[in-house]
Amino acid sequence: MKVxxxxxxxxxxxxxxxxxxxxxLENEIPHTHACGGKxxxxxxRVLILSGLSQLSPRxxxxxxxxxxxxxxENIRLACQxxxxxxxxxxxxxxxxxxxxxxxQQKANSSGKEIPLTxxxxxxxxxxxxxxxxxxxxxxxxxxxxxxxxGEQVLKHHGFIDKYIGDGLxxxxxxxxxxxxxxxxxxxxxxxxxxxxxxxxxxxxxxxxQVNFEIGIGIHYGNTIxxxxxxPAKTQFTAIGDTVNLASRIESINKQAGTNLLVSSxxxxxxxxxxxxxxxxxxxxxxxxxxxxxxxxxSLSLQEKxxxxxxxxxxxxxxxxxxxxxxRLVFHDAFLRNKxxxxxxxxxxxxxxxxxxxxxxxxxxxxxxxxxxxxxxFQKEKNIFISLSDFxxxxxxxxxxxxxxxxxxxxxxxxxxxxxxxxxxxQETHNIQYFIQSFQEAGFSVQxxxxxxGAHSLGKAHGKYFTSSPFRLSNLYFQRxxxxxxxxxxxxxxxxxxxxxKDEECKKYIYLxxxxxxxxxxxxxxxxxxxxNMGHKKLSEELE
Numbered sequence: 001m002k003v004x005x006x007x008x009x010x011x012x013x014x015x016x017x018x019x020x021x022x023x024x025l026e027n028e029i030p031h032t033h034a035c036g037g038k039x040x041x042x043x044x045r046v047l048i049l050s051g052l053s054q055l056s057p058r059x060x061x062x063x064x065x066x067x068x069x070x071x072x073e074n075i076r077l078a079c080q081x082x083x084x085x086x087x088x089x090x091x092x093x094x095x096x097x098x099x100x101x102x103x104q105q106k107a108n109s110s111g112k113e114i115p116l117t118x119x120x121x122x123x124x125x126x127x128x129x130x131x132x133x134x135x136x137x138x139x140x141x142x143x144x145x146x147x148x149x150g151e152q153v154l155k156h157h158g159f160i161d162k163y164i165g166d167g168l169x170x171x172x173x174x175x176x177x178x179x180x181x182x183x184x185x186x187x188x189x190x191x192x193x194x195x196x197x198x199x200x201x202x203x204x205x206x207x208x209q210v211n212f213e214i215g216i217g218i219h220y221g222n223t224i225x226x227x228x229x230x231p232a233k234t235q236f237t238a239i240g241d242t243v244n245l246a247s248r249i250e251s252i253n254k255q256a257g258t259n260l261l262v263s264s265x266x267x268x269x270x271x272x273x274x275x276x277x278x279x280x281x282x283x284x285x286x287x288x289x290x291x292x293x294x295x296x297x298s299l300s301l302q303e304k305x306x307x308x309x310x311x312x313x314x315x316x317x318x319x320x321x322x323x324x325x326x327r328l329v330f331h332d333a334f335l336r337n338k339x340x341x342x343x344x345x346x347x348x349x350x351x352x353x354x355x356x357x358x359x360x361x362x363x364x365x366x367x368x369x370x371x372x373x374x375x376x377f378q379k380e381k382n383i384f385i386s387l388s389d390f391x392x393x394x395x396x397x398x399x400x401x402x403x404x405x406x407x408x409x410x411x412x413x414x415x416x417x418x419x420x421x422x423x424x425x426q427e428t429h430n431i432q433y434f435i436q437s438f439q440e441a442g443f444s445v446q447x448x449x450x451x452x453g454a455h456s457l458g459k460a461h462g463k464y465f466t467s468s469p470f471r472l473s474n475l476y477f478q479r480x481x482x483x484x485x486x487x488x489x490x491x492x493x494x495x496x497x498x499x500x501k502d503e504e505c506k507k508y509i510y511l512x513x514x515x516x517x518x519x520x521x522x523x524x525x526x527x528x529x530x531x532n533m534g535h536k537k538l539s540e541e542l543e
Contacts, residue, residue: 323458
């Protein structure tokens with residue numbers, strides 16, 4: 001096993017299970033650890049460049065510190081992070097100035113790179129106006145202008161980043177809920193700004209005998225965001241090539257004779273909805289080659305019902321709901337009818353005679369919430385969807401909220417509420433019963449072990465399964481392999497321990513304990529299979 005401290009030292013034959021801090025100190029790397037390695041200061045933080053899945057999940061101490069400091073998933077505390085495979089990393093605190101910054105850093109100070117849309121706008125002719133205007137008029141007009149422009153940014157889920165003289169910079173996509181639609185949101189905001197400018201000009205012409213135009217430039221791409229500045233006054237902002245290019249695109253409006261230009265990256269995201277004006281090919285200062293820019297005249301949007309559902313679920317399902325929702329789906333899918341056949345996700349669990357049985361009764365609160373949300377959605381949005389589809393899509397959102405991979409599980413499940421038979425797998429059953437039940441439902445042993453990984457989430461009998469109960473991880477499998485260690489505040493069920501009695505089960509437990517990325521990918525596939533079992537024809541969109 002190899003640990004590569006970038007630009008410092010590559011350490012071969014590292015003993016598995018040691019912390020990054022232990023490895024550094026044993027190999028004479030002067031790794032800062034102001035609190036003595038107790039996870040209380042964050043000065044030992046490292047940036048993981050590769051091999052994140054080879055590391056242990058965050059401990060309670062690291063999770064608390066990460067939340068306090070706003071650390072991203074790839075920034076880990078060396079004193080709390082154990083290594084189980086090859087990893088490459090970079091120390092982030094190397095001298096006294098780094099140390100001072102680390103101690104003073106507040107939440108969300110660490111930088112991260114995410115796909116965002118950047119909008120720049122600028123008034124043409126304003127500089128000439130203020131040379132002759134009264135100071136009061138100059139500020140009054142600018143504040144009136146920024147109020148109107150800012151309202152368009154906020155209306156379309158944007159963040160007003162800064163004002164630069166008479167210019168404005170806005171960021172779209174910071175909210176994960178609106179990240180995929182950030183190019184559309186930014187263009188809608190830009191078009192709204194142009195419309196508002198017409199009303200502002202009507203006022204300016206009446207009282208000041210002037211008329212302004214604005215230029216707007218929009219670009220989409222990976223962007224670095226974080227808090228920047230002196231510790232006494234930091235400011236959240238975006239930096240990098242995406243920001244620079246958006247600014248340059250705005251400035252080209254004047255020579256192109258346009259008001260709103262977007263890059264090809266933005267155009268590719270909105271081309272199905274936009275009405276184009278000019279296509280302008282130009283060179284951009286500081287860039288090689290020619291760039292194709294597009295003038296946008298308007299957008300024609302009709303939000304799909306499936307997107308309306310997704311937005312509704314994302315806003316109403318809490319991360320803390322997720323473990324119970326995933327369990328509710330499993331219980332629903334594994335109920336059998338009177339012929340001992342599986343109906344899959346068919347809303348059987350909501351039938352009171354089924355829900356009231358001892359093995360399901362603890363799910364009553366979350367079942368009630370899902371039913372109420374289902375009624376609310378259909379009433380508010382006037383969109384019909386079966387309770388079975390609603391439950392399936394609720395579970396997909398629940399999975400995303402705990403760090404699982406996105407699943408498109410389709411539509412078309414019919415509600416088949418009927419009293420279920422009594423052979424539901426329970427925690428008192430042995431390993432042979434579990435294997436047989438899963439095989440009868442069409443799942444292999446490996447798929448069974450993957451789906452059991454959901455026990456990294458939530459709790460049973462008043463105790464959590466793992467120390468990170470609201471993050472889907474491979475920590476459950478690591479706990480199984482260390483089941484001889486007594487952790488009084490955590491629990492493993494007898495049915496969990498039964499998995500260790502089968503050699504094939506153990507093979508996959510070892511696999512997932514070592515490779516979290518493999519587990520997450522396999523869990524996605526088997527969970528989608530669970531959601532779709534018993535349903536042959538599912539459509540991609542909600543009709």
